[in-house]
Amino acid sequence: MSSRVPYRRFWLSLLVALFLQLVALPDVLAAARPLWIPLLLVYWALAEPRVPTLMSAFVLGIALDVLYNTVLGQHASGFVLLVYFMARLRGVFVLFPLWQSTVALVPAWAGYCVLMAMIDDLARHRADVWLRWLPAISTTLFWPLVHTVLDGFSRRHSQE
Numbered sequence: 758m759s760s761r762v763p764y765r766r767f768w769l770s771l772l773v774a775l776f777l778q779l780v781a782l783p784d785v786l787a788a789a790r791p792l793w794i795p796l797l798l799v800y801w802a803l804a805e806p807r808v809p810t811l812m813s814a815f816v817l818g819i820a821l822d823v824l825y826n827t828v829l830g831q832h833a834s835g836f837v838l839l840v841y842f843m844a845r846l847r848g849v850f851v852l853f854p855l856w857q858s859t860v861a862l863v864p865a866w867a868g869y870c871v872l873m874a875m876i877d878d879l880a881r882h883r884a885d886v887w888l889r890w891l892p893a894i895s896t897t898l899f900w901p902l903v904h905t906v907l908d909g910f911s912r913r914h915s916q917e
Contacts, residue, residue, distance in 0.1 A: 766910060767808045770797050775817065779824065789891040791899045794821065795839055795869055799862065800907055802843040803850050814840040831876045839869050859900050866893040 774793040802810045818833025
């Protein structure tokens with residue numbers, strides 16, 4: 758990895774994730790929308806420890822809380838906890854091949870979904886049980902693609 762910190766790629770990828778999180782989809786697809794922002798935040802927490810993932814997790818979480826009209830701090834707390842634990846486990850994850858990291862991240866996505874469900878239940882926002890788990894499944898399926906694409910960009914820029 759190069760000695761330069763990839764701030765531009767970091768912020769650009771988070772803006773793309775925010776756009777993908779907010780784009781309108783048909784109801785059938787919207788239920789299975791991947792957790793784009795946590796997906797990118799986890800990638801950056803694992804791939805580059807010098808970018809401000811915790812701060813951006815909090816800011817993007819508050820932004821989603823306002824945009825989705827949820828309990829203030831719901832997404833922010835979920836994002837910050839997820840990124841914190843992934844940053845702490847970075848030393849283990851760098852040893853894993855892609856398929857193992859995909860499997861090892863399933864509890865992280867599930868934990869995030871459980872936290873969101875608990876906060877929704879406390880706020881009396883009920884949803885079907887299967888709707889709670891579809892984002893975790895789709896996020897798991899998108900992890901190899903996102904990881905491969907962003908690693909490709911990182912390698913190409915480090916060679917320049």
